[in-house]
Amino acid sequence: MELKEQDPEVYGIIKAEEQRQQNGLELIASENFTSKAVMEAMGSCLTNKYSEGLPGARYYGGNEQIDKLEILCQNRALNTFGLDSTEWGVNVQSYSGSTANFSAFTALLEPNDRLMGLNLPSGGHLSHGYYRGDTKVNASAKYFQSLPYDIDPQTGLVDYDDLEKLAKRFRPKLLIAGGSAYPRDWNYQRMRTIADSVGAFLLTDMSHYGGLVASKCLKSPFEYSDVVTTTTHKSLRGPRAALIFFKKSLASRVNFAVFPCVQGGPHNHAIAAVSVQLKEASTKEFTEYSKQVISNAKMLGEILIQKKYKIVTDGTDTHLILWDLRPIGLTGSKLEALCDAVHITVNKNSVHGDRSAFSPGGVRIGTGALTSRGFVEKDFEVVAEFLDRCVQISKEIQSNVGKKLTDFKRALETNTEVHNLAAEVADYSSVFPMPGRIL
Structure with missing residues (x-):
């Protein structure tokens, strides 16, 4: 008996997660999309x-x-x-x-x-x-x-x-x-x-x-x-x-x-x-993929720096960038929450000088997963624009409701700009293939 028939509840959760991954932008540096053969x-x-x-x-x-x-x-x-x-x-x-x-x-x-x-x-x-x-x-x-x-x-x-x-x-x-x-x-x-x-x-x-x-x-x-x-x-x-x-x-x-x-x-x-x-x-194709991962990360970092954001070490040699939000008065927790609301997945991350891992001053961003979906430099230019809009919306919400994270999250639910950006992100992401789909 197939999973769909034997346990529709678990099957439904898996399908919902599959849709989340298909229609969102996975930017967590420790995540990737593996192949159908691996699965x-x-x-x-x-x-x-x-x-x-x-x-x-x-x-x-x-x-x-x-x-x-x-x-x-x-x-x-x-x-x-x-x-x-x-x-x-x-x-x-x-x-x-x-x-x-x-x-x-x-x-x-x-x-x-x-x-x-x-x-x-x-x-x-x-x-x-x-x-x-x-x-x-x-x-x-x-x-x-x-x-x-x-x-x-x-x-x-x-x-x-x-x-x-x-x-x-x-x-x-x-x-x-x-x-x-x-x-x-x-x-x-x-x-x-x-x-x-x-x-x-x-x-x-x-x-x-x-x-x-x-x-x-x-x-x-x-x-x-x-x-x-x-x-x-x-x-x-x-x-x-x-x-x-x-x-x-x-x-x-x-x-x-x-x-x-x-x-x-x-x-x-x-x-x-x-x-x-x-x-x-061990293949040439994987080497080309790895090169693209780094090129995408460098591009994303450069654009954010051009927008006057602080990127730790002013760039990257790898697949990840560490974005210090403290100069603009935001926490990683708030930007992560807003990104989640618009189908962009990042993770809040400590930066040097932080005193609490529960309210860190940065977010970590990686390019491996989206590169696996076929994203190249021009696509990360779009991703950078999405992230910039996330910051601007976050700053506006924080100025309206204050600095408490609970109030910030509550305000996301009724914010028109959040809903509009979520629709744009889903439209952009959904056209890219998702490796490994098996159900």
Whole structure:
């Protein structure tokens, strides 16, 4: 029996979400549209099989095909990033990026060992040891001692000189490169030098820009890193999963950390879907896609700057831009709410100097998803105009109702300009194809 017949309620929710994605502009940097082939793999009979352990060393029988699949995925992962299998290994079993990071930390560190990652308001990620005051926000800060490093507030760029000074005082066992809202490429050679100066491992989390590394649009972290983690659903455009690459000398530590330390059995349907996407990521077409993603992001950033908005670092090298709204008196929460009301999806995001993640001063915008739908530079000129109108409407509403978010959201419901813009956005978006539609 098909889903529509067996569970019309769930089917209806899925169809409604499909319509939201079709008729809206997805600008969240961590989202993308995966292919029908990937979705078919995710929905296959592989979800029925349990396979704790690694190929050739399972705790369950009946894994002949699963072993073939996992080895295929490992080989494709190494090939996609141009890695020598005598120097590098990869674990393809991680459920998500945060799980992959914690598994890597577990492999490299003992409880209470020290780590350093980019601070969340500077563009870092929760799983890189984030804490706020006395609150250990993430398990990586609860089980390890964390000291974040920051960007230069004037340039928005990682302050490598200050990082080096901090590292020599703190002496971490693990140094982390990569972030979730940092729009520039990384100086991995400098990070390696700093790590070596204090005897630390260097881990690069390229979850956001892994697809751009695979396409050689950004520098590769592999020459200088001991471990590299990445999700597979952002710029790689695959399913929700993650990969952990490691120097061969760390193989047993990383594999043991993934299972049995952190996870149970792998999700074989996800591994199949990752395999499908890795094959696509090795093609010329995917490289052209990655180039277009960056071109679109640069175009969007340039137009917003021309409109006198503040873009952190004055642009981007990647798929994302970080828009600082504080100079115009708005919060990320308000612009996100108004964008939602007009079928534009962004996410509120902390910027350097913010004191609260609940009322951050910026929004993060990514171009990966819309590029997957065929958007090019001229389309992002239109997107920029839509975003500018969102800001102008937001400022007008705020001037009328005051600064409370609840009053702001209430005013959206009856605002004529909001309804008119929503119709325009839906009309513009609906003509572009949506990859992966299967129902």
